[in-house]
Amino acid sequence: MATIGKPIECKAAVAWGPNEHLKIETIQVAPPEDHEVRIKICYTAVCHTDAYTLSGQDPEGLFPVVLGHEGSGIVESIGKGVTDVAIGDHVIPLYVPQCRECKFCKSSKTNLCQKIRVSQGQGVMPNGTSRFTCNGKKLFHFMGCSTFSEYTVVADVSITKINKEAPLNKVCLLGCGVPTGYGAALNTAKVEKGSTCAVWGLGAVGLAVGWGCKAAGASKIIGIDINAKKFEIAKKFGFTDFVNPKDYEKPIQEVLIELTDGGLDFTFECIGNVATMRAALESCHKGWGVSTIVGVAGAGQEISTRPFQLVTGRTWKGTAFGGWKSRDSVPKLVDEYLTKKLLLDEFVSHNLSFNEINDAFHLMHTGESIRSVLTISEV
Ligand SMILES: NC(=O)c1ccc[n+]([C@@H]2O[C@H](COP(=O)([O-])OP(=O)(O)OC[C@H]3O[C@@H](n4cnc5c(N)ncnc54)[C@H](O)[C@@H]3O)[C@@H](O)[C@H]2O)c1
Ligand SMILES: N[C@@H](CCC(=O)N[C@@H](CSCO)C(=O)NCC(=O)O)C(=O)O
Ligand SMILES: [Zn+2]
Ligand SMILES: [Zn+2]
Numbered sequence: 001m002a003t004i005g006k007p008i009e010c011k012a013a014v015a016w017g018p019n020e021h022l023k024i025e026t027i028q029v030a031p032p033e034d035h036e037v038r039i040k041i042c043y044t045a046v047c048h049t050d051a052y053t054l055s056g057q058d059p060e061g062l063f064p065v066v067l068g069h070e071g072s073g074i075v076e077s078i079g080k081g082v083t084d085v086a087i088g089d090h091v092i093p094l095y096v097p098q099c100r101e102c103k104f105c106k107s108s109k110t111n112l113c114q115k116i117r118v119s120q121g122q123g124v125m126p127n128g129t130s131r132f133t134c135n136g137k138k139l140f141h142f143m144g145c146s147t148f149s150e151y152t153v154v155a156d157v158s159i160t161k162i163n164k165e166a167p168l169n170k171v172c173l174l175g176c177g178v179p180t181g182y183g184a185a186l187n188t189a190k191v192e193k194g195s196t197c198a199v200w201g202l203g204a205v206g207l208a209v210g211w212g213c214k215a216a217g218a219s220k221i222i223g224i225d226i227n228a229k230k231f232e233i234a235k236k237f238g239f240t241d242f243v244n245p246k247d248y249e250k251p252i253q254e255v256l257i258e259l260t261d262g263g264l265d266f267t268f269e270c271i272g273n274v275a276t277m278r279a280a281l282e283s284c285h286k287g288w289g290v291s292t293i294v295g296v297a298g299a300g301q302e303i304s305t306r307p308f309q310l311v312t313g314r315t316w317k318g319t320a321f322g323g324w325k326s327r328d329s330v331p332k333l334v335d336e337y338l339t340k341k342l343l344l345d346e347f348v349s350h351n352l353s354f355n356e357i358n359d360a361f362h363l364m365h366t367g368e369s370i371r372s373v374l375t376i377s378e379v
Contacts, residue, residue: 001076003076005077007031008028010026010027010029010151011024011354012066012132013025013148013149013357014064014066015063015064016064017064018054019056020054024355024357025134029131029151029152029153030131030133032077032078032079035126036082036131036155037153037154037156037159039074039076039091039152039153039154040151041068041147041151041152041377042073042168043172043374044147044148044376045172045175045176045348046070046371047069049143049176050142052272052296052298053067053142055298057299062123065139065146066142066146066152067148069093069142069145069175069176071152072091072175073093073168074089074090074379075088075089081156083156084156084159084161084327089161090161091160092174093144093158094160094330095145096113096324097115097155097157098157098325102114110323111321111325116144116155116157116158120143120144124141126155145175148357150376159327162334166337166338170344170348172373173344173347174334177204177347177371178342179208179329179330179333181205181211183212183322184270185197185215185216186212186322187323188319188322188323189268189292191212191216192216192218192265194217194218197265197268198223198264198268199222199239199270200225200267201224201276202230202233202234206225206294207233207237208347209270210223210237211238211342221238221241222242222243222256222264223242236346243256253279253282260285262286263283263285263289264283265284266289266292267281267289268291269294270294272296273297274297277295277297281309284315285314287313288314289315290315290317291314293316293319294319349369349371350373354375356374359372
């Protein structure tokens with residue numbers, strides 16, 4: 001291929017500063033170095049975490065940056081030492097890598113590979129440099145993925161090859177929101193058959209939690225949102241009951257404890273709001289209720305509750321990427337989608353062009369979208 005070993009000039013949506021609209025720019029993407037892979041991105045969705053970092057609330061947020069971490073694409077070229085993917089493979093970039101060598105990868109207790117976590121948080125490749133420039137200025141990478149670009153470069157531990165039969169405009173969602181919610185229920189909380197569950201926030205992440213609770217055989221799955229338009233949509237994902245906190249004067253935990261004879265077996269916070277994190281914990285049943293934090297809270301925010309809540313048997317947990325060991329699990333989730341065990345199409349509320357990327361952020365902020373999928377390059 002003519003581009004191998006050479007920089008590629010292409011379009012990317014650049015975030016020049018916090019709260020600024022993304023700007024479609026011509027950028028240069030350097031060739032992959034050792035243990036790196038250059039990908040032609042075909043589709044990307046927008047996750048709330050992209051908006052969170054763009055808002056300036058992310059303590060690790062750096063600018064100028066190429067955001068995006070829910071994408072799919074095709075390998076354009078590989079650096080020395082790359083063995084697991086080849087040119088032409090269909091792939092999903094992974095913001096939680098899996099090196100299979102570090103202490104975290106070797107433990108069955110976590111999916112949080114730490115091999116490249118420091119450089120990833122610094123917005124650079126593992127060797128400390130960026131592959132992106134725009135008019136001679138360095139751009140930062142984001143979450144090891146940077147999918148808001150026609151081409152990106154990722155570490156070889158941050159990518160997985162998937163079945164070529166899978167539609168890339170749907171399986172891009174397996175880069176973040178859907179596995180996160182589905183795994184929060186199945187891997188982190190380990191929802192039990194017949195249990196009662198409640199989910200705060202019915203965006204893609206919360207809806208995927210509902211699907212995971214249903215898969216685990218929960219008997220009641222309550223969806224909680226201040227946007228009542230989400231309730232009808234949520235029925236498709238297994239939710240059985242709905243509560244809008246705006247309809248009540250008293251604290252929502254009191255409402256839920258009354259509705260569920262003492263509280264829920266499992267609760268999930270999928271908003272990123274420390275007040276709802278507290279409500280979710282305090283809505284758990286005394287003695288055994290488990291609350292899982294999925295939402296990402298802004299810089300400086302802290303959670304609180306009376307320690308008595310934990311003394312009396314409630315457990316507070318958290319999850320990143322739903323606890324999935326990424327390279328092992330994402331190809332299996334693709335197969336679950338292809339065999340119709342896992343929903344993906346139902347999460348796609350809008351299909352937009354790359355030029356409409358700022359509209360995708362607007363649709364998320366106004367609560368009109370579940371996931372907007374942007375076409376970056378035709379397959
Ligand atoms: N832990 C992880 O690995 C992980 C992965 C993906 C996303 N996230 C985080 O999960 C959260 C959800 O992401 P998303 O993409 O689904 O977001 P989203 O914006 O699509 O959905 C959020 C939902 O929360 C609702 N909401 C907002 N404030 C509320 C309140 N006070 N009470 C009840 N409902 C409220 C909104 O109406 C909306 O339906 C974000 O914080 C995101 O950063 C975490
Ligand atoms: N950078 C932030 C934290 C952001 C955060 O918590 N990210 C989640 C994924 S959100 C995906 O949409 C995550 O995986 N965290 C684990 C990790 O980043 O290692 C901060 O500094 O507070
Ligand atoms: Zn995300
Ligand atoms: Zn590792």
